[in-house]
Amino acid sequence: MKxxxxxxxxxxxxxxxxxxxxGEARPLAADEATEQRLIAIASELRCLVCQNESLSGSNxxxxxxxxxxxxxxxxxxxxxxxxxxxxxxxxxDFVRYRPPLKGSTLLLWFGPGLLFVTGLTxxxxxxxxxxxxxxxxxxxxxxQQRAEALLQxxxxxxxxS
Amino acid sequence: xxxxxxPLIGFIVLVVLLAVGLNLNPRDVPSPLVGKPAPNFSxxxxxxxxxxxxxxxxxGKVWLLNVWASWCVSCxxxxxxxxxxxxxxxxxxxxxxxxxxxxxxxxxxxxVAPGSEQSMVIARASTWLRTHGNPYTLSVLDIDGRVGINYxxxxxxxxxxxxxxxxIRMKHTGPISxxxxxxxxxxxxxxxxx
Amino acid sequence: MPWLVGTALVHSLAVTEKRGSFKNWTVLLAxxxxxxSLLGTFLVRSGVLTSVHAFATxxxxxxxxxxxxxxxxxxxxxxxxxxxxxxxxGGRFGLLSRESLLLTNNVLLVVACASVLLGxxxxxxxxxxxxxxxLVGPPYFDAVFVPLMLPAAFLIGVAPFARWKHASVGExxxxxxxxxxxAALVGISTPFVYGQWKPLVALxxxxxxxxxxxALLNFLERVQSxxxxxxxxxAALRQPRSFFGMHLAHIGIAVFIVGVTxxxxxxxxxxxxxxxxxxxxxxxxxxxxNGVRPQQxxxxxxxxxxxxxxxxxxxxxxxxxxxxxYVASAMPMTEAAIDSGLxxxxxxxxxxxxxxxxxDAAWAVRVxxxxxxxxxxxxxxLMAFGGLLAISDRRYRIKARAGSPASSAAxxxxxxx
Numbered sequence: 001m002k003x004x005x006x007x008x009x010x011x012x013x014x015x016x017x018x019x020x021x022x023g024e025a026r027p028l029a030a031d032e033a034t035e036q037r038l039i040a041i042a043s044e045l046r047c048l049v050c051q052n053e054s055l056s057g058s059n060x061x062x063x064x065x066x067x068x069x070x071x072x073x074x075x076x077x078x079x080x081x082x083x084x085x086x087x088x089x090x091x092x093d094f095v096r097y098r099p100p101l102k103g104s105t106l107l108l109w110f111g112p113g114l115l116f117v118t119g120l121t122x123x124x125x126x127x128x129x130x131x132x133x134x135x136x137x138x139x140x141x142x143x144q145q146r147a148e149a150l151l152q153x154x155x156x157x158x159x160x161s
Numbered sequence: 162x163x164x165x166x167x168p169l170i171g172f173i174v175l176v177v178l179l180a181v182g183l184n185l186n187p188r189d190v191p192s193p194l195v196g197k198p199a200p201n202f203s204x205x206x207x208x209x210x211x212x213x214x215x216x217x218x219x220x221g222k223v224w225l226l227n228v229w230a231s232w233c234v235s236c237x238x239x240x241x242x243x244x245x246x247x248x249x250x251x252x253x254x255x256x257x258x259x260x261x262x263x264x265x266x267x268x269x270x271x272x273v274a275p276g277s278e279q280s281m282v283i284a285r286a287s288t289w290l291r292t293h294g295n296p297y298t299l300s301v302l303d304i305d306g307r308v309g310i311n312y313x314x315x316x317x318x319x320x321x322x323x324x325x326x327x328x329i330r331m332k333h334t335g336p337i338s339x340x341x342x343x344x345x346x347x348x349x350x351x352x353x354x355x
Numbered sequence: 356m357p358w359l360v361g362t363a364l365v366h367s368l369a370v371t372e373k374r375g376s377f378k379n380w381t382v383l384l385a386x387x388x389x390x391x392s393l394l395g396t397f398l399v400r401s402g403v404l405t406s407v408h409a410f411a412t413x414x415x416x417x418x419x420x421x422x423x424x425x426x427x428x429x430x431x432x433x434x435x436x437x438x439x440x441x442x443x444x445g446g447r448f449g450l451l452s453r454e455s456l457l458l459t460n461n462v463l464l465v466v467a468c469a470s471v472l473l474g475x476x477x478x479x480x481x482x483x484x485x486x487x488x489x490l491v492g493p494p495y496f497d498a499v500f501v502p503l504m505l506p507a508a509f510l511i512g513v514a515p516f517a518r519w520k521h522a523s524v525g526e527x528x529x530x531x532x533x534x535x536x537x538a539a540l541v542g543i544s545t546p547f548v549y550g551q552w553k554p555l556v557a558l559x560x561x562x563x564x565x566x567x568x569x570a571l572l573n574f575l576e577r578v579q580s581x582x583x584x585x586x587x588x589x590a591a592l593r594q595p596r597s598f599f600g601m602h603l604a605h606i607g608i609a610v611f612i613v614g615v616t617x618x619x620x621x622x623x624x625x626x627x628x629x630x631x632x633x634x635x636x637x638x639x640x641x642x643x644x645n646g647v648r649p650q651q652x653x654x655x656x657x658x659x660x661x662x663x664x665x666x667x668x669x670x671x672x673x674x675x676x677x678x679x680x681y682v683a684s685a686m687p688m689t690e691a692a693i694d695s696g697l698x699x700x701x702x703x704x705x706x707x708x709x710x711x712x713x714x715d716a717a718w719a720v721r722v723x724x725x726x727x728x729x730x731x732x733x734x735x736x737l738m739a740f741g742g743l744l745a746i747s748d749r750r751y752r753i754k755a756r757a758g759s760p761a762s763s764a765a766x767x768x769x770x771x772x
Contacts, residue, residue: 025627025635025644028706028719048190048315051405052492061264062315065306090313092193093487098494099477104486108477112470112499119462127450127458134447165439168383169432172390175476176425182403182479183414183421191488 034074041074041083042067046097054097192313192332199226199323200311204301207258207286210279214255214301216327223353224253225346226321227297228309231289232265233317239336240293246342247296252350256300258286259309259317278304322346324353356468356475357391363464364388365742366457374519376445376454380461382435390428391468397424403479405490451524453517456510463507470499501555508562508612511605512569516576534572538565549621549726559616566609570602597748604741611734617699617727624723628709630716634665638724640701641665642674647705647714655681655688658714660705664694676705676720699726 029035039056045066047058055063066087073083087095099105139147194200203215216226227243229236247254261282262268273281282302290300303309312321313332322331331349333341364384371381398404401417448454474491481489516522516530542561546552574591577598582590627635629644636642645661662674674692681688691704706719 023633025629025633025720028626028628046490046492051490054492061260065310069307069310089193090311091315092191092313094190094489097492099489099491104481105477105489108473108491108495111473112466112503115466115469115473116463116503119466120459123458123462124450127455130444131447131450134444163436163440165379165436168386169429169436172428172432176421176429178476178479178483179397179401179403179421181483183401183417185403185479185482 034071037074037080038067038071041070041080044084044097045087046095048091048095190315190334192329194313194329195332197329198327199321199329200308202301202303202308202311204257204303204308205279207256207283207290207300207302210283210302214299216323219253219255219323220327221325222253223325223350224255224323226255226257226312226323228257228259228312228314228317228319230259230261230264230317231285232261235336236318237293239318239338240296242337242339242342243296244294247298251347252354253298254296256297257308257312258282258300258302259314260303260306261285263305264317320346322349322353356471357388357395359464359468359471360384360388360391363461363468367461370454370457374446374448374454375443376448377458378442378445379435379439380458382439384461384465386428386431386435390424390431391472393420393424393427397421398475404475405478447520449521451517452522453514453519456514456517456522460507460510460514463503463510467500467503467507470503471496474499505558505562508566508608511608512565515569515573515601530576531569531572534568535565538562538568546620549617551620553620556616556620559612563609563612563616566605566612570605574598574602595748595750597745597750600741600743600745600748602741603744604738607734607737607739607741609734610730610737614727614730614732614734618725618731622723622725622728624721626706626719626721628717629720635720635722637722638699638701638726639666640724642701642703642720642722644718644720647678647708647718650677652679654683655679657690658705660692660703660718660720662692662703662720664701674701674703676703678705695729697729699724700728701725 027035042056043054045055047053047055047060047063049060049062050058055066070083070087073086078086084096093100099108101109199216201216203213206212206214225246243254246252262273262278262285263270279302282304286300286302290297306314312319316334318336320333320337321329322333324330330353331345333346337346364381367377367381367384370377397417397420400420402414403417474495477491478489481487512534513527513531516527538561541564542559543557545560546556577594578587578591581593585593623637625635625637627633629635631644631646634641634643641664643663643665645663647658647660650657650659657680658678660674660676660678662676664671664674672694674694676692677690679688679690689704691702694701700723702723702725704721706721708714709717709719
């Protein structure tokens with residue numbers, strides 16, 4: 001009886017051991033909070049090697065080094081603005097992934113909006129002018145005759161396409 | 162004027178822009194450090210690791226800082242130019258040996274014993290200089306690349322021209338071709354040495 | 356860019372063909388569409404721009420392509436400038452009509468294309484003017500393109516209901532109001548199902564639902580109004596192929612919008628360390644890591660990860676991400692394991708073993724859930740099918756055309772213009 005109990009207990013412990021051991025996988029980064037901030041900051045920075053990728057997505061050597069630097073700065077308690085300043089003072093405005101809004105990029109950021117407004121306004125003006133132009137252009141005598149011929153043609157034959 | 166000419170005019174402007182663009186290099190990142198003091202550091206020297214070097218040691222002299230590594234293929238391209246510069250003896254050339262072991266794609270850092278990285282760096286760098294010639298007055302070891310980051314290094318080779326007051330006056334990315342050397346660097350050195 | 360202008364061209368051609376209007380617009384769009392593909396060739400081969408798409412940096416090749424481009428496009432535009440003034444204006448139409456809505460659509464597409472062109476060439480412009488260096492990437496294009504396309508998406512639903520020459524706002528509103536309300540309901544409520552409610556997601560889903568519902572409504576109305584005593588299905592099949600093509604292509608756009616919106620808003624990834632038996636959850640899926648075993652390939656050695664894909668407690672299938680070491684290369688290649696489904700994809704990829712010396716123990720694993728990502732491709736396939744259907748319409752086959760006297764008279768009219 002005792003032996004049976006021992007076996008049952010061991011069996012239970014065995015399954016319990018398995019579920020204790022195989023749990024929810026731990027995040028790879030040692031510190032989730034730092035990692036989240038790193039990803040947020042790195043997404044706004046450019047990888048200088050593969051210049052069209054963001055720093056958070058790149059696997060280049062330099063990208064790894066820079067991310068390590070930034071992790072260190074985050075742990076030192078620097079703010080996002082200070083970290084951005086750190087990078088820009090060493091690599092220039094170029095390292096910002098989103099083109100900054102300043103004098104030289106005004107046309108870039110406001111251009112599309114301007115084009116949109118200009119496009120639609122010109123369209124309306126053009127349509128109005130066109131309508132007036134058509135209304136004010138009467139048919140010449142030759143054109144009148146051709147129109148009549150076409151209309152007779154139609155009435156005698158099939159429907160126009 | 163015929164308003165249907167506008168598309169053609171716009172196109173001509175575009176072609177001019179593209180033609181100008183063909184002569185530019187889009188990958189070149191201008192350095193914000195030009196005109197600013199060279200960032201300070203204190204690194205071991207290659208020839209005598211117990212001794213340190215810092216940019217302050219060069220105050221009062223015009224000098225060049227060249228970022229290199231033995232695994233860097235383009236460095237071999239510019240090496241003859243550097244050797245010639247050293248022969249002329251115009252200005253001291255300091256080498257910044259950048260991530261000699263870590264930057265080499267064929268080396269797995271985890272397989273390197275923790276204490277032995279520096280000796281590996283010294284061995285590799287010294288061998289390379291012996292084989293290809295040593296144009297450097299001295300070389301310093303930036304083992305993990307952190308000094309490189311402070312200098313805005315994003316590729317190898319890169320060269321900095323630093324004046325007597327320790328201010329960076331020019332940064333050249335990529336190998337120095339003979340044209341760049343005689344056209345840009347020599348004149349600048351002459352001007353700064355006056 | 357050529358695709359955007361090409362779409363404008365397709366719509367402009369529809370009007371030129373039916374109403375004889377917009378001839379100049381159509382010719383200019385045709386020239387632009389081809390010119391933009393030549394421009395694209397130049398941009399990726401000349402090294403003028405930095406891009407993941409640029410694969411050659413050869414200024415000499417660039418000069419040749421630029422000369423070619425200049426000759427072809429320059430002469431086309433010169434010809435256009437010379438002959439366009441002689442082309443007639445075409446028929447009248449009101450400020451609100453199918454013609455004007457199509458023209459608005461064209462303007463929106465061209466503005467979108469111009470914005471993309473602006474962003475693409477801006478680095479070059481700034482560099483050429485000596486104003487520094489910058490690169491324009493995804494954050495810019497996303498911020499600029501989406502707001503421009505939203506009104507166009509709205510028009511997709513309205514235009515098929517607008518009459519030629521003259522349409523009335525009141526009539527359109529009356530026909531479409533229930534469709535709009537239903538779309539708003541779908542759009543606003545669906546994000547809740549997926550998690551966080553985001554306004555842009557709701558708006559995009561509203562527009563996608565709007566496109567689908569208005570297409571269905573248009574189809575029903577058209578069949579109903581041309582029925583003349585036949586059965587519904589007989590009347591339906593009598594509609595020209597171009598009609599089906601139009602709606603299929605528009606629905607393709609809606610499907611595309613859903614794919615892009617859902618993936619962008621709700622995709623999730625997790626980077627975890629997994630021991631044998633560990634699980635991780637992303638979306639509604641759970642992944643269980645069963646270890647890694649070696650495998651020999653034809654020209655590589657691989658480490659094969661064994662992962663169970665679990666949903667609602669059931670093991671759906673196994674997934675086998677690989678880490679391959681090719682004989683010819685020093686760098687390992689990662690092969691992700693992908694499970695594709697109608698409602699989303701899950702990817703699993705192996706990172707590195709936590710302890711490099713022990714590949715049999717814990718590994719760094721990355722798992723992704725991308726909802727509706729295949730709808731992006733599906734939408735494009737639908738658009739392509741729609742286009743094919745429209746092209747195969749009877750009225751584009753020349754023999755059918757040559758038969759009718761009305762069309763030959765029209766041809767002579769155009770000749771003498």
